[in-house]
Amino acid sequence: xxxLIWLLLLAGGIVYAGFTGRIExxxxxxxxxxxxxxxxxxxxxxxxxxWLGMMKIAExxxxxxxxSIIIGPVIRRIFPSVPPNHPAMxxxxxxxxxxxxxxxxxxxxxGIKAIQELQKLSRDRDTATPAxxxxxxxxxxxxxxxxxxxxxxRAAAGSVDPAEIVGATLAVSFTAAAAALTVxxxxxxxxxGRVR
Amino acid sequence: MLxxxxxxxxxxxxxxxxxxxxGAAEGFQTAVRIxxxxxxxxxxxGVFRASGALEDCVALLKPLLAFIxxxxxxxxxxxxxPLSGTGALGLTTELLASEGPDxxxxxxxxxxxxxxxxxFYILTxxxxxxxxxxxxxxxxxxxxxxxxxxxxxxxxxxxxxxx
Numbered sequence: 001x002x003x004l005i006w007l008l009l010l011a012g013g014i015v016y017a018g019f020t021g022r023i024e025x026x027x028x029x030x031x032x033x034x035x036x037x038x039x040x041x042x043x044x045x046x047x048x049x050x051w052l053g054m055m056k057i058a059e060x061x062x063x064x065x066x067x068s069i070i071i072g073p074v075i076r077r078i079f080p081s082v083p084p085n086h087p088a089m090x091x092x093x094x095x096x097x098x099x100x101x102x103x104x105x106x107x108x109x110x111g112i113k114a115i116q117e118l119q120k121l122s123r124d125r126d127t128a129t130p131a132x133x134x135x136x137x138x139x140x141x142x143x144x145x146x147x148x149x150x151x152x153x154r155a156a157a158g159s160v161d162p163a164e165i166v167g168a169t170l171a172v173s174f175t176a177a178a179a180a181l182t183v184x185x186x187x188x189x190x191x192x193g194r195v196r
Numbered sequence: 197m198l199x200x201x202x203x204x205x206x207x208x209x210x211x212x213x214x215x216x217x218x219g220a221a222e223g224f225q226t227a228v229r230i231x232x233x234x235x236x237x238x239x240x241x242g243v244f245r246a247s248g249a250l251e252d253c254v255a256l257l258k259p260l261l262a263f264i265x266x267x268x269x270x271x272x273x274x275x276x277x278p279l280s281g282t283g284a285l286g287l288t289t290e291l292l293a294s295e296g297p298d299x300x301x302x303x304x305x306x307x308x309x310x311x312x313x314x315x316f317y318i319l320t321x322x323x324x325x326x327x328x329x330x331x332x333x334x335x336x337x338x339x340x341x342x343x344x345x346x347x348x349x350x351x352x353x354x355x356x357x358x359x
Contacts, residue, residue: 002319002329002330002331002335005335006236006237006240009240009241009243009244010239010240010243010244012244012247012249013240013243013244013245013246013247013249014243014247016247016248016249016252017243017246017247017248017249020247020248022246022247022248025246025247026243026246026247028246029242029243029245029246030239030242030243032242033235033238033239033241033242033243034235034238034239036238036242037231037234037235037237037238037239038231038234038235040234040238041227041228041230041231041234042227044227044230044321045223045224045227048223048224048226048227049219049220049221049223049224050220050223051223052219052220052222052223052226053215053216053217053218053219053220053223054197054198054201054202054216054219055219056215056216056218056219056220057201057202057205057210057212057215057216057219058201058204058205059215060205060208060210060215061201061204061205061207061208061210062208063201063204063205106197108318108321109223109226111318111322112226112230112321112322112325112326113222115322115323115325115326115328116226116325116326118326119326119327119328125327125328126327126328126329126330127328127329127330127332128323128328128330128331128332128334132322132323132326132328132334133331133332133333133334133337135322136318136319136322136323136331136334136337136338137334137337137338137341139313139318139322140312140313140314140315140318140319140337140338140341140342141311141312141313141338141341141342141344141345144310144311147306147309147310147311149285149309149310150288150306150309150310153285153288153289153292153306153309154292154297154302154306157289157292157293157296157297157302158297159292159297159298159302160298161298162297164303165303165306165307165310165353167356168303168307168311168349168352168353168356168357169306169307169310169311170311171348171352172307172308172311172345172348172349172352173310173311173312173345175344175345175348176311176312176341176342176344176345176348177341179340179341179344180337180338180340180341180344183336183337183340184333184337187332187333187336187337191332191333
């Protein structure tokens with residue numbers, strides 16, 4: 001499926017530019033996008049090192065276990081295929097916590113860590129497991145308690161009450177997460193359920 | 197968190213510096229591993245945007261969505277949100293400047309930005325880091341979240357802030 005989407009975006013864009021007589025924009029946009037991707041990866045490196053380092057300390061200090069006690073019961077029900085004491089569970093707990101606190105740049109490295117831990121439980125290394133799809137559903141809709149970036153953006157634009165959208169954001173992200181998790185369950189059942 | 201974690205670690209007799217460096221080393225390897233995935237996805241999205249295809253998709257969707265009560269100003273944001281985080285941020289900034297942050301459109305745009313995420317980016321980065329080439333139905337699941345978030349934002353904001 002991802003193959004088709006990728007091809008559609010790439011080939012569709014090139015053909016479309018050809019038809020509308022803008023074919024000359026393609027080459028520069030491709031080059032700059034490729035450069036941006038590497039810049040982005042390097043920018044991510046610093047943040048990733050920082051938060052994965054913090055994560056290691058939190059793990060050794062037993063902080064992950066404390067978080068697990070708080071939100072663990074819910075997470076365990078959402079990820080039935082992950083053994084409760086596997087490191088993947090701790091990483092998932094940390095990702096969801098970071099998402100809830102609106103720590104966008106901390107959530108990404110922690111989410112990556114969680115996916116890598118889930119990969120260790122996988123038999124087919126090229127294909128996403130149901131647990132990985134569920135994690136993705138949780139991360140892309142992310143139940144956000146404090147949308148820090150948006151509040152800052154609104155304050156900068158001169159809003160009278162920048163934080164007034166918090167209630168709406170909470171309600172929406174909760175519904176979106178519920179919808180994504182439901183669709184995830186349907187697909188999981190359709191794909192033959194119990195495979196890890 | 198930056199203060200609390202090391203402090204708690206120190207109090208629990210963790211060798212904080214050594215633990216940090218050990219964790220950080222993993223971060224570097226991961227960043228290198230996601231690069232090819234990121235290049236592939238950003239190039240495809242970049243071409244789609246530069247060709248004008250994205251803009252015309254938006255133009256096509258506008259009357260359709262206006263028919264069911266979606267403000268046309270918000271359509272570009274809805275299409276951009278799953279594809280590009282910085283693009284969506286830029287569009288929201290523009291909307292806040294032109295419509296005002298405390299207008300219904302401004303509030304709805306803020307809610308959309310705050311409650312959804314860049315699905316394709318997350319998909320690329322997360323699955324790239326694990327070396328997964330076939331994400332199966334994860335794309336659909338992520339997009340379901342985005343679409344639900346978009347329509348719910350419009351509905352809830354109308355309910356809360358509408359006239």
